[in-house]
């Protein structure tokens with residue numbers, strides 16, 4: 274875990290160094306809170322994809338806290354960090370494990386965010402914790418989606434259940450869950466096709482997949498993880514709203530945080546929908562997945578190190 | 579949406595009738611609404627600021643025409659300015675040279691492979707002999723994906739499985755094109771972070787080998803503030819010739835288009851409007867402007883002003 278922690282920090286350092294730099298600049302130049310400082314804090318938050326509404330609320334909270342705490346209190350960055358960590362805090366960030374049965378985890382999201390890669394990474398992670406895993410190739414539409422997942426399965430030594438292209442994704446999910454139950458496998462990860470939240474028929478297709486596995490295993494899917502990628506801006510909130518309406522989400526995965534994108538839009542998502550971030554993706558390798566830690570995330574956003 | 583920004587602007591200008599001139603004071607409310615609309619559309623905050631400064635300078639110089647709502651007049655100024663910034667229709671590709679080469683570059687999952695297939699289809703329909711070249715040696719099943727698209731289109735794909743050297747692939751593809759009379763090569767490259775120096779250098783070497791007439795940045799329409807970093811870095815490293823904006827069939831407002839144009843100044847040549855291979859359209863600045871402002875068909879309204 275130590276190596277992974279270092280990786281997490283390295284990833285986030287790259288990710289947030291610009292923002293940290295900006296905040297530090299604000300503080301070193303103007304430790305007191307004045308209109309300019311607030312405006313610069315606002316710009317730093319906007320640049321991190323927090324969005325106008327969330328940015329205004331955080332700036333307002335920082336202003337109030339600063340004014341009430343007196344001159345000896347926390348600085349602007351510390352207050353902002355505390356505010357973000359508060360919004361992102363959740364007691365439910367572990368991957369659920371259904372008692373005495375196969376746990377079904379569904380990866381959902383718009384096109385190209387990292388669902389397939391995250392399914393593979395999660396299978397790898399639970400196996401490292403001593404569990405067994407199976408991958409279900411429920412994307413029967415996109416070119417080579419099945420080959421992609423099968424290659425991941427080969428690489429990780431994880432079994433992949435797949436159908437033919439054009440097959441009903443719900444049938445593939447059904448077969449995969451049946452296979453997993455027959456063999457007493459702990460986790461099934463459903464790699465679903467990318468779909469835009471605006472496409473009604475595709476959202477219905479996803480509902481059907483979930484309905485079918487729900488009839489096989491009580492409470493399945495036990496996890497419905499929306500995969501959003503960090504470069505996405507305000508549309509991420511709309512994605513989360515619509516997916517949550519169609520297939521109630523249990524968590525978020527934010528991928529591609531190894532780049533310079535800051536992923537600030539998850540703050541608005543968690544604030545509005547109460548869906549916690551559970552994992553973050555920091556690269557294309559099996560190990561490049563980390564449990565989400567709100568305080569660490571907020572600290573990396575606003576603190577010096 | 580159409581009503582909301584428009585009526586907000588009407589409200590802001592309610593007291594303006596008969597006053598003869600737009601002033602700083604009565605413009606402030608309106609511009610604040612427009613700024614929020616731009617930021618909600620993911621226009622980079624600095625790009626939005628510069629844009630509004632220009633709009634303000636233009637609007638302040640204008641008499642309010644008695645017969646129209648001042649709000650509408652300001653909308654017209656904003657709209658015209660936005661259209662001008664977004665550029666003209668640029669569907670044409672530079673296909674000089676024999677063979678001509680097109681390099682598709684961008685972040686992970688933005689749509690490079692799919693769009694390569696779409697372009698091959700379009701060029702084939704225009705009477706060219708395209709060759710799809712699988713130059714992604716990293717993503718699992720990347721070559722299978724491109725080859726599947728080629729097969730669906732009946733267009734040859736050069737996909738030397740197991741070859742890990744992108745330059746060797748390029749040389750092989752050029753030979754193949756010569757011996758098979760293919761006159762346009764479309765290079766599908768791996769997704770990469772703009773800050774990943776070794777991988778960006780791989781693209782530079784590929785460019786220096788094949789001398790592409792077109793280097794197209796494939797940009798997801800839902801990209802947030804990061805669009806500026808992505809566009810700047812790819813352009814500095816490669817001197818891109820334009821962009822293709824993908825996934826416009828969703829409800830992302832697409833402010834990344836404006837960010838891209840503002841920092842790179844190159845045309846947006848096409849937009850992707852679906853997962854199917856005929857879902858590629860020329861870029862229309864007017865439509866994009868309406869979309870970014872969050873308005874329906876404002877052309878008719880604007881014509882009245």
Ligand SMILES: Nc1nc2c(ncn2[C@@H]2O[C@H](COP(=O)(O)OP(=O)(O)OP(=O)(O)O)[C@@H](O)[C@H]2O)c(=O)[nH]1
Pocket residue numbers: 382383384385386387388389390391412415418465466467468500528529530531532553554555556557561686687717769771
């Ligand atoms: N840098 C980086 N790349 C990632 C990460 N997660 C996924 N990717 C890459 O993003 C691209 C898309 O990933 P996929 O897993 O195929 O995404 P998907 O959501 O399954 O895509 P569709 O099935 O087409 O909707 C691939 O090139 C992955 O290698 C990450 O955390 N960091």
Ligand SMILES: Nc1nc2c(ncn2[C@@H]2O[C@H](COP(=O)(O)OP(=O)(O)OP(=O)(O)O)[C@@H](O)[C@H]2O)c(=O)[nH]1
Pocket residue numbers: 384385415467469684685686687688689690691692693714717720767768769770796824825826827828849850851852853857
């Ligand atoms: N809805 C929609 N989906 C698209 C569009 N263009 C591409 N996609 C989808 O987006 C996902 C990613 O597309 P790819 O072509 O694999 O993206 P890529 O840039 O090649 O990905 P990497 O090679 O992993 O970097 C796939 O699910 C595509 O079907 C589009 O215009 N609209």
Ligand SMILES: [Mg+2]
Pocket residue numbers: 388389390412418464465466467
């Ligand atoms: Mg996938």
Ligand SMILES: [Mg+2]
Pocket residue numbers: 690691692714717720766767768769
């Ligand atoms: Mg690709």
